[in-house]
Amino acid sequence: MKPFLIALGVSALALSSGALAQHAGHGAPPAPEQDPHAGHQMPSPEETADPHAGHMALEQPEADPHAGHVMPEQTDPHAGHAMPAQADPHAGHAMPGMAAEEAPPVAPPPPEALRGPEHAGTTVWDRELFLRKREDALIDAHGGFTTGTLLIDRLEYRAQEGRDGYQWDGQGWYGGDYHKIWFKSEGEGAFGDVPEQAEVQFLYSRAIDPWFNLQAGVRHDFQPDPERTYLVLGIQGLAPYWFEVDGQLFLSNKGDVTARFEAEYDQRITQKLILQPAVEFDLAAQDVPELGIGSGLSSIEAGLRLRYEFVPEFAPYVGVEYERKLGDTADFARAAGEDVGGWAFLIGLRGWF
Structure with a gap:
C-alpha cells in the first residue's frame, strides 16, 4: 500500500512541473471555465444506469398549471346598462280571433269631410254651365270619338240528316261611347233552294251603363213568305260571369x-282555342199560322262551337247544334211535311273587321 502511494505522489509532482514550465513567461493564466456542476457530487455509473433504481413508483397527480393562481373576476359587459324595450311590430293590430272590444276603434270620417260642394268650381261659375263644360272636356280628352266594326259571328256549313244547308249571323255598329247605329242580319236555308229565313235589322243603341245597351229600331223579314216588318225593342250586353x-x-x-x-x-x-256554348229561344204571344208559328215557346237551338283564333279577326270552327220546334209550331211543321228538329254538324268561320 505504501509503495503505491509513493508512486502516485511522484507522478503528480512530475505533471505539476511540466505544466508550470509550459506557462512560464506568460501572464496570469485565464480563469478556468467554471464547471456548472462544481461542488456537486456526480453519481456513480451504477447510480445513473437506472434513474428510478431503488425508488418505489408513486402515482403523481398531474400538476394543475393554474395551481396557486387566483382567476380574475369576469365582468359583465352589460352590467349597469338597462336593455331597451323591444317594440311589438303588431302593436295596434287586431289579431285573428281577438275579441272585438280589443281591436282598435275605426272612426268614421269627420262630418266636415262630407260637407261642401261636389265640385269646388260650382261655387265660382254657374253650376249647369260648369258641369256641362266639364263633361265636354272629359269626353274630348278621354273619348267622344266615333268608330265602327263588322262582326261575322257565324258563316257555316250545316250537315243535317237528309239535307245539307247553311247559316249566317252577323252584326255591325258605328258610333261613339253612348250612341251607336247597329246593323244585324241572320238567316238559313238548304243548298239549291231559297233561304227558309232571312232578316235584317237597323237599330239605334244607347248605352245605359258600362255593360248594356238599350236598342230600338226596325226589322224586316224577306223570308219566310209573306214578308213582315217589325218594330224592335231590345237590350244587349255583357251579363255577370x-x-x-x-x-x-x-x-x-x-x-x-x-x-x-x-x-x-x-x-x-x-x-287561341275557344269553346263557345250558345242557346237561343223564340217565343210568340199568339198563333201565326201563315208563318208556321205557334203561341208560347215556339223553338229552341243549343250548340257548341270550338274555334281556333289564328288571329282574333280570323277564327275557323267546328261544332254541333240541336234545334227543335215546340208546341203548336211543331204541329204546323208536321202538317207541312217538315221536320220538327234534329242534330247538325257545323263547319264555319268567325271573323271581324
Whole structure:
C-alpha cells in the first residue's frame, strides 16, 4: 500500500512541473471555465444506469398549471346598462280571433269631410254651365270619338240528316261611347233552294251603363213568305260571369208580338282555342199560322262551337247544334211535311273587321 502511494505522489509532482514550465513567461493564466456542476457530487455509473433504481413508483397527480393562481373576476359587459324595450311590430293590430272590444276603434270620417260642394268650381261659375263644360272636356280628352266594326259571328256549313244547308249571323255598329247605329242580319236555308229565313235589322243603341245597351229600331223579314216588318225593342250586353246576352221584343205590322233571347259564352281552353256554348229561344204571344208559328215557346237551338283564333279577326270552327220546334209550331211543321228538329254538324268561320 505504501509503495503505491509513493508512486502516485511522484507522478503528480512530475505533471505539476511540466505544466508550470509550459506557462512560464506568460501572464496570469485565464480563469478556468467554471464547471456548472462544481461542488456537486456526480453519481456513480451504477447510480445513473437506472434513474428510478431503488425508488418505489408513486402515482403523481398531474400538476394543475393554474395551481396557486387566483382567476380574475369576469365582468359583465352589460352590467349597469338597462336593455331597451323591444317594440311589438303588431302593436295596434287586431289579431285573428281577438275579441272585438280589443281591436282598435275605426272612426268614421269627420262630418266636415262630407260637407261642401261636389265640385269646388260650382261655387265660382254657374253650376249647369260648369258641369256641362266639364263633361265636354272629359269626353274630348278621354273619348267622344266615333268608330265602327263588322262582326261575322257565324258563316257555316250545316250537315243535317237528309239535307245539307247553311247559316249566317252577323252584326255591325258605328258610333261613339253612348250612341251607336247597329246593323244585324241572320238567316238559313238548304243548298239549291231559297233561304227558309232571312232578316235584317237597323237599330239605334244607347248605352245605359258600362255593360248594356238599350236598342230600338226596325226589322224586316224577306223570308219566310209573306214578308213582315217589325218594330224592335231590345237590350244587349255583357251579363255577370261574361255571358253575352241579347234579348229582343218584336211587334209586326200585322200586330203579332214575338220575342227572342240569345246567350253565349266564350270558354278559353288556351289563348287561341275557344269553346263557345250558345242557346237561343223564340217565343210568340199568339198563333201565326201563315208563318208556321205557334203561341208560347215556339223553338229552341243549343250548340257548341270550338274555334281556333289564328288571329282574333280570323277564327275557323267546328261544332254541333240541336234545334227543335215546340208546341203548336211543331204541329204546323208536321202538317207541312217538315221536320220538327234534329242534330247538325257545323263547319264555319268567325271573323271581324
